[in-house]
Amino acid sequence: MGRAGAAAMIPGLALLWAVGLGGAAPSPPRLRLSFQVSCPAELQAWHGLQTFSLERTCCYEALLVDEERGRLFVGAENHVASLSLDNISKRAKKLAWPAPVEWREECNWAGKDIGTECMNFVKLLHAYNHTHLLACGTGAFHPTCAFVEVGHRAEEPVLRLDPGRIEDGKGKSPYDPRHRAASVLVGEELYSGVAADLMGRDFTIFRSLGQRPSLRTEPHDSRWLNEPKFVKVFWIPESENPDDDKIYFFFRETAVEAAPALGRLSVSRVGQICRNDVGGQRSLVNKWTTFLKARLVCSVPGVEGDTHFDQLQDVFLLSSRDHRTPLLYAVFSTSSSIFQGSAVCVYSMNDVRRAFLGPFAHKEGPMHQWVSYQGRVPYPRPGMCPSKTFGTFSSTKDFPDDVIQFARNHPLMYNSVLPIGGRPLFLQVGANYTFTQIATDRVAAADGHYDVLFIGTDAGTVLKVISVPKGSRPSAEGLLLEELHVFEDSAAVTSMQISSKRHQLYIASRSAVAQIALHRCAAHGRVCAECCLARDPYCAWDGVACTRFQPSVKRRFRRQDVRNGDPSTLCSGDSSRPALLEHKVFGVEGSSAFLECEPRSLQARVEWTFQRAGVTAHTQVLAQERTERTARGLLLRRLRRRDSGVYLCAAVEQGFTQPLRRLSLHVLSATQAERLAGAEEAAPAAPPGPKLWYRDFLQLVEPGGGGSANSLRMCRPQPALQSLPPESRRKGRNRRTHAPEPRAERGPRSATHW
Template sequence: MGRAEAAAMIPGLALLWAAGLGDAAPNLPRLRLSFQELQAQHGVRTFRLERTCCYEALLVDEERGRLFVGAENHVASLSLDNISKRAKKLAWPAPVEWREECNWAGKDIGTECMNFVKLLHTYNHTHLLACGTGAFHPTCAFVEVGHRLEEPMLRLDLKKLEDGKGKSPYDPRHRAASVLVGEELYSGVAADLMGRDFTIFRSLGQNPSLRTEPHDSRWLNEPKFVKVFWIPESENPDDDKIYFFFRESAVEAAPAMGRMTVSRVGQICRNDLGGQRSLVNKWTTFLKARLVCSVPGVEGDTHFDQLQDVFLLTSRDRQTPLLYAVFSTSSGVFQGSAVCVYSMNDVRRAFLGPFAHKEGPTHQWVSYQGRVPYPRPGMCPSKTFGTFSSTKDFPDDVIQFARNHPLMYNPVLPVGGRPLFLQVGAGYTFTQIAADRVAAADGHYDVLFIGTDVGTVLKVISVPKGSRPNSEGLLLEELQVFEGSATITSMQISSKRHQLYVTSPSAVAQIALHRCTTLGRACAECCLARDPYCAWDGSACTRFQPTAKRRFRRQDIRNGDPSTLCSGDSSHPALLERKVLGVENGSAFLECEPRSLQAQVEWTFHRAGEVAHTQVLAEERLERTARGLLLRRLRRQDSGVYLCVAVEQGFSRPLCRLVLHVLSAVQAERLARAEEAAAPAPPGPKLWYRDFLQLVEPGGGGGANSLRMCRPQPGPRPQPGPHSVAAESRRKGRNRRMHASELRAERGPRSAAHW
């Protein structure tokens, strides 16, 4: 924790920055799809069990083609191709006596005294390890799943249960964070019934069980564990380490600042056996460092201090993965969430830096400047860095130093020094993250799927910005994967099947990683989408295939510039044309809604009999809305052709042409009489539409596109109902004799008459 970090903790400065950041508008997705649209067109699938909640544990098994789900009193096995079909479920309730004992302890028997399955890991070729709360009696079991794809199996032997203490939490409200390496389980859990003794615990396997020092706030101070990963350090397995990600109350915070939450990354060595005389059955290699995700500012940094989830994105070199983490903020000034990216080299560098040290209760935390014993605390006993074969051989001064100095002084900063992507004032909080590395025409890109607490998934792509290693996150899609506003509790990706699996307290959902056909029906629209999964193949926006011939794929993820790639494309859809009717002194709505929410709409006007096109400028009678242009107090000279153009990334494309005819009151009344005279014909917009065409376009018919809507296609959207011009005309006829002041008072925005 350096001087810059200490300065950033000063609340007054940080809140000044936060107040300014809180005024920022949230990022808009390019495409927003509701649950109904996903269900109708894009194959979102859901799974739920009757009278069951709390779907939290997810395990993707590509080899068996199964998705294993842990929930309240159940383990389910679902098909990765379609979670709604071929589902198998296994009931695993807590014993009646455990539930009664839980109820006697003051817990709610209907909501807490159940077996909430929190942990699922692949144990071997035929079994899973499953652990649950067991009505506040943590318990584990080995679930037989077989190895044949044709006949999925799901069987549990209730006679061979294992004690789940130190593996699963007692309380269903607590998250479980664990990783199974070989036959050893590394967990971050509360090891007692009251939820006060939080520990990092190793169990199962051949090595002795180890844990952190209990009730020592320097080691762990009311932590909330988030994720655990096994990451190799070198080619020598003796150097392998386990990394824990959690948040906790900061022991290094000044007393005047009160309680402060910070995010952490902790490390332990896999071959740690504990100490010989001190730290017996305790970790001797445990160290932790602060994980910083903040926006630098002149008045101080704005910190996103609440770590919510971490995703490990591996590459060919398993020793240097990227870590994508989502954070929220505990600030009362503004609501915001952020994604920060960390490199393993930066994490390892923090553990090699100076230790944090405090002389006494009245002293500040400083960088330790004294002699550090050998071997350096935190180093694994191996031939790579020394001659010690076991932590039991470490000298006493090494063990004592490790016990008193678990905290590192320097924090781990994100790649680029700031968040990759953030949302402020969006009305939701990030809860989960998953990432996929995708091959595109101009390189590889990381696509992030971010879950929120309102049941939506954000699809964000990381693209280079300026010089390396700076990148920025672009929000491509916002998907409402659950019908209600449910918190997303877990996410997993099947890269092989291009599917995303998401859980909430009430259900499991499955959605494809891409929806190429939704991005547009023209080369420019497909290119502007900047989705690395998709490319223009000459006739449609389809799934990008890296092995396809280059001349048949058009894609520009880095810049999203279609001007060059699509210059020779002749497959543009026909320009939509629509006729709109208005009455003098009334209102007309010119509807034009681009599919992309990131596009800006510009309007030009061409009056009949004139050559020049003029830009529609803002004035008192005109109001721009997200769905079009509202004209009030219409005049006859407003008649003409209005062209709606979408501008995105500097590229413009016409969306539709709207022909506005403004009728006088006399013409409108004549139209009303014609409508009333056509009595046996059924009422509807087509009758007055025909009469109106005879009135303003003798012998005309309107054309094939006259009834098409200037709306994004494809995708069902609610259509506005037709408005009767005859009714408008009759009202105008009654009011023609009104006093001028009364007429002016009556004017205002009215419904548009459109077809």
């Protein structure tokens, strides 16, 4: 408990702080890529998105990357699929694995929906050996497991169900398709956190398969597990001695240590068991004797109390050179009704182990308060594995009775596991989505190694976040680089896997599986400054374009600054940016004019300066009654003749100013506009050739004039005039005089330039 026990038990104070936090706007991505449903080909062409789905099949939850075979194995409703890692939409093989008819009928008789629940939803896939996978599914509320033959050779993919090796899936796969499966296969043994009964009330941590007897947690004991929701399971070595290996379970549950007055309080946990645990001799027979759990805290400290993100959603284990000390990246949401938010917290395994070596939580006193246990702890310490490293016991069956009894009554640790830096690495509050999944890649850049986070949401989007040092280590902060809309139906992301070898990310949802590249360097920009400001460790400026950074390749013009994103020195001699062309814009006195200027980066601030005709000085355009800044540009209302001049638009980001557009505004009187209109009507048909400038202008000011913006239909999303303020769309008002680029629904222009 520790800090968690103090702050979380006073939610009233924490929520006062949370109200202020909830009012904050979510961080915008630097680049947002979103596309119309009618144009999936554009996303494929420009950004390499590939998708896969089976007809009349849903719920693609289980993903398994096999780098050796170059295959992605997918578990879905009634199917297992084998896809190419290079392109999941090609060379796909599928294996039908429905539940038997009698199981479906029995499921329907039990009151379940035969069309949506009484199916075999494949929940887990594990590489069992060199030739087979272990697959487990719900089996229409009859959990079942099977061994799937996938063959030896990558050139000839095989996908066959082994009919002689079908096993009972109880304790391995959930009954209910709404429940998640969390498991890890170590050797031939499967460790899983699952509901072991039809009603979904007996949740257990279970060991099955292999040669040793099955083990489980103590049933129906809220001190061990209290309505848990299992998230992830990992096998993490403790030392060079395999007898010290432990299995770590990550889950959330209802807190038993919460004061009754606070009601049901959800908390996140990390639990441990020893891999060589074989249960007790006289007590805890066929039960875990080394099970311990500690609270996993992800909170923002505040003056009035901590704001907790208490709903653990997913955990990713990022390996390091020392396989005993990986980093744990976890995503959380909040159960608060006051505000909505999600966060990413990072934990070290040393901090997790330190919590399990700390004091045990103990309930005592007339008020049954949870305190730190101060009595004698028996030897060997509960939670320690029987091995020569820490003692002389060779088996948990040799543990003394007082050790077994203490372990049964004290599974909870008093100290919580706090994140590195004491706070979230990255959080979003008030966004229209919740974090659901996370995958992390460690990338070598010119100035060090960086962890890049890919965060799936319940809105069908993937966020790309980079962890950069902030001040002295270990403090770091997360910077949001990209937001990519992956699924056209905005289905929630249910699973993610990374192929670091192929630089691909695979994302699953209820409706489909998607594949995207880990980097889109060309989308960051076409000049050195834009590439440098992107701070993407995958990308660097090579003197000509923003391209993939290769640490092993030494090139003279390679420029990259991930830590600071400062192009001032790196790009000072860059000559790639073409000179700004001056675009003419025309307006009628008394009407409105819209000067379009949209930076590539949503994190940039736009500044406008104005130079009146015949004057050398530039003045800053300030917000006033007749001037309105929009996300797409500058709207000038009730034009006057003195508004004529040159307007310069510049983007300011990371203290760097980058000129974007130079627009020359000419304000005409009503008489001039009428005279030009009359001249156009009286003029004979012009021979083929360049149009006079006033004819382009008349097309824009006349009702129904086509204009270039209206003639560019095609398939791509257009920044239509509907997004401008109403006054800029009225009859006689000036419209844009240049063709728009295809773009995302708002914000940056991606690589989709014409």
